[in-house]
Amino acid sequence: MPPHGVPPALSEADFRSFYDRLREQGPPGPGDRPGALRHLTPERVVAAAAGVREGRTVSLAAPVQTESAPDNAQPxxxxxxxxxxxxxxxxxxxxxxxxxxxxxxxxxxxxxDALCHVMFDGELYGGVPANTVTPDGAGALTLDLVKDGIVGRGVLLDVPRLRGVPWLEPGDQVTAADLVAAETAQHVRAGPGDLLFVRVGHRLRRRSLGAWDTARARAGLHPAAVELLAERRVAVLGSDGNNDAAPSAVAEVPFPVHVLAVNALGMHLLDYLDLDPLASECERLGRRHFLCVVAPLRLPAATGSPVNPIAVL
Structure with a gap:
């Protein structure tokens, strides 16, 4: 068992109740930005830009892997x-x-991950039929929704630093209490329109110990933590892992965080980032917030894109 222990599992009934509760927030009205991006207003973008102090830029992406590995069967x-x-x-x-x-x-x-990436019970976010995604491309909620990029205040919560370990072991799960404790310890608070990045130390473990089968075991968020993101009106969630832990806390749903965030809340996810260089810079500067620029490829009918988010400190 991971050193920190694993939070309680959720039954499928409890998960579905949780899913329905989050989904009741509903899609935005006509003319609004889709999903959770509606919380990222122009005024919040301006405020985020005003927080730049050094003009230092840091990539949040890992180098693209072209070698086969236990976690990379299709390099x-x-x-x-x-x-x-x-x-x-x-x-x-x-x-x-x-x-x-x-x-x-x-x-x-x-x-x-675009909003058309996650299908659950035959539907995409907002009740859009899942059959709008075909081999010829997605017909709704595609990557084109973020063709102009996502720019806002980024917030880094470093959970291994909170626990005094280099990384979380595969299978460990980050709870809402962990996120709040990290905010307190690291003097930052995620709020409306923020791009929240949760470091679990996945990349450092991979570099230190080598690749492993992450489909079977990886650190990530416990699905109940998504409720905190909804309450705070976070716009985007990113992690150096998959955001979902494995094994799943919901035996019947392999990727519950993806279902809750993307399908229920309409929240774009950033998976498998490299947050280690950013964590070092944040530690040096003594602050965990920054301007963040996310610019996916222009693939209008796509379900996702390789991405190189940039933090500007």
């Missing part, structure tokens, strides 16, 4: 397609060119 493919044989040394103009392909929703590369 990204990247190759140089040009110059061809002899072109590099030939006179005149030539270009280097690349080709890249990725399983966007894998278990190792940093990515953003």
């Amino acid at each position: 990204a493919s990247h190759r140089i397609t040009a110059p061809g044989p002899g072109e590099a040394d030939a006179p005149g103009l030539h270009f280097a060119r690349d080709r890249f392909a990725m399983n966007v929703h894998g278990d190792v590369d940093s990515h953003l």
